[in-house]
Amino acid sequence: MKQKKQLRVGMIGYGFMGKTHSNAFTLAPKFFDSEYQPVLQTLSARNRENAEEFAAKWGYKNVETDWRKVVSSPDIDVVDICVPNNLHAEIAIAAAEAGKMVLTEKPLAIDVAEGEKMVAAVKKAGVPNMTWYNYRRIPAVTLAKQIIDSGKLGKIFHLRAQFLQDWTMSADLPQGGAGTWRLDVDAAGSGVTGDLLAHCIDTAMWWNGPITRVCARTETFIKERKHVESGKTQPVGIDDACVFLCDFENGSLGNFESTRYARGHKAKYFIEINGEHASIAWDLHDLQRLEYFDHRDESIVRGWRSIHVTDGDQPYMGHWWVPGLLIGYEHSFTHQVADFLESLSSGKPVGPTFEDALQTQKVCEAVIESGRDRAWKDTGAGKMI
Numbered sequence: 021m022k023q024k025k026q027l028r029v030g031m032i033g034y035g036f037m038g039k040t041h042s043n044a045f046t047l048a049p050k051f052f053d054s055e056y057q058p059v060l061q062t063l064s065a066r067n068r069e070n071a072e073e074f075a076a077k078w079g080y081k082n083v084e085t086d087w088r089k090v091v092s093s094p095d096i097d098v099v100d101i102c103v104p105n106n107l108h109a110e111i112a113i114a115a116a117e118a119g120k121m122v123l124t125e126k127p128l129a130i131d132v133a134e135g136e137k138m139v140a141a142v143k144k145a146g147v148p149n150m151t152w153y154n155y156r157r158i159p160a161v162t163l164a165k166q167i168i169d170s171g172k173l174g175k176i177f178h179l180r181a182q183f184l185q186d187w188t189m190s191a192d193l194p195q196g197g198a199g200t201w202r203l204d205v206d207a208a209g210s211g212v213t214g215d216l217l218a219h220c221i222d223t224a225m226w227w228n229g230p231i232t233r234v235c236a237r238t239e240t241f242i243k244e245r246k247h248v249e250s251g252k253t254q255p256v257g258i259d260d261a262c263v264f265l266c267d268f269e270n271g272s273l274g275n276f277e278s279t280r281y282a283r284g285h286k287a288k289y290f291i292e293i294n295g296e297h298a299s300i301a302w303d304l305h306d307l308q309r310l311e312y313f314d315h316r317d318e319s320i321v322r323g324w325r326s327i328h329v330t331d332g333d334q335p336y337m338g339h340w341w342v343p344g345l346l347i348g349y350e351h352s353f354t355h356q357v358a359d360f361l362e363s364l365s366s367g368k369p370v371g372p373t374f375e376d377a378l379q380t381q382k383v384c385e386a387v388i389e390s391g392r393d394r395a396w397k398d399t400g401a402g403k404m405i
């Protein structure tokens with residue numbers, strides 16, 4: 021058997037995303053052919069004991085408590101950043117300067133200024149880079165992109181998206197620290213806009229092109245929370261909820277909504293696009309299905325059809341079981357690794373690159389500014405690959 025090229029991974033962080041990515045690097049080469057073999061080389065985390073336990077479970081060869089040693093290590097090819105948002109830029113820039121390929125979790129950075137520095141760093145170093153907007157690679161979402169690109173929908177009029185949760189409604193929940201770093205503006209950059217709407221914006225612009233202008237209403241329902249690190253009650257700087265209207269470059273209109281105060285919703289991600297001939301809708305709670313309506317169907321059978329995206333000729337599914345059998349959330353990350361490995365062989369960048377994620381960051385920042393100033397804002401966002 022031909023010897024594969026090793027892709028030695030330096031993983032920074034071992035929380036929720038550290039786990040999904042470790043799983044993806046493990047599974048991708050078993051289900052997708054590649055000339056590359058990911059190797060779980062080093063896990064970096066501040067607490068050695070916890071890191072050693074995680075490393076043993078997932079099969080990392082080494083543990084390192086200082087991420088700087090990972091990005092400069094000669095035995096690492098790709099640095100994968102799975103830590104809170106305020107750490108992405110420093111680690112990614114150091115990794116690019118050390119000549120490593122860089123993958124980072126979303127959002128790209130804490131703000132556009134940091135994101136621009138990250139894009140400049142990977143361009144200067146000429147290193148492959150990618151941001152984990154994983155929902156693109158749920159087969160139904162990828163199929164929607166293919167249908168939209170085929171022109172079946174005709175002229176696009178509307179796109180609407182929602183990402184709803186309910187986990188921060190208690191005033192007793194602190195800000196800062198494990199898990200609740202998302203409530204601390206210094207660690208997260210923003211609230212639901214960067215955490216949840218960023219996913220919707222990435223999918224929306226990938227499907228429907230750039231968002232050019234936004235008008236937002238943001239709200240922080242609980243104004244003060246205890247900070248885990250200082251122990252003091254401090255103002256809350258993140259948006260708990262955000263709704264915004266927007267213009268797309270192609271003339272269509274968008275409306276987006278996200279909150280962590282929609283009682284009963286845990287991760288309700290819904291997105292719908294309406295064209296002159298047809299519409300598509302997708303819901304994360306039923307992720308294997310794509311809802312499709314085509315007005316050109318014969319009138320007596322016309323109606324929304326629910327496409328069970330499990331067939332071998334639908335995106336990614338030929339690599340899994342047999343038609344009709346399901347895959348899940350975690351496979352979106354596996355597909356992203358598979359596509360990244362393929363891009364290393366082909367030499368063609370794979371989206372979302374850092375530059376693509378910067379376009380989403382621009383929209384997020386314009387949304388936050390619009391909410392603050394109560395005014396329409398231009399985003400400056402361009403096309404994605």
Ligand SMILES: NC(=O)c1ccc[n+]([C@@H]2O[C@H](COP(=O)([O-])OP(=O)(O)OC[C@H]3O[C@@H](n4cnc5c(N)ncnc54)[C@H](O)[C@@H]3O)[C@@H](O)[C@H]2O)c1
Nearest residue numbers: 033034035036037038102103104105125126127152198199
């Ligand atoms: N793609 C997605 O769907 C998705 C889902 C969740 C989170 N995310 C993103 O992934 C990133 C991580 O989120 P998470 O949910 O895994 O968070 P988490 O809280 O579960 O894990 C964060 C990890 O970072 C480590 N960490 C924190 N501060 C650190 C520091 N100063 N130095 C080194 N390590 C540090 C923690 O120990 C932990 O291992 C965030 O950018 C988040 O926005 C993306």
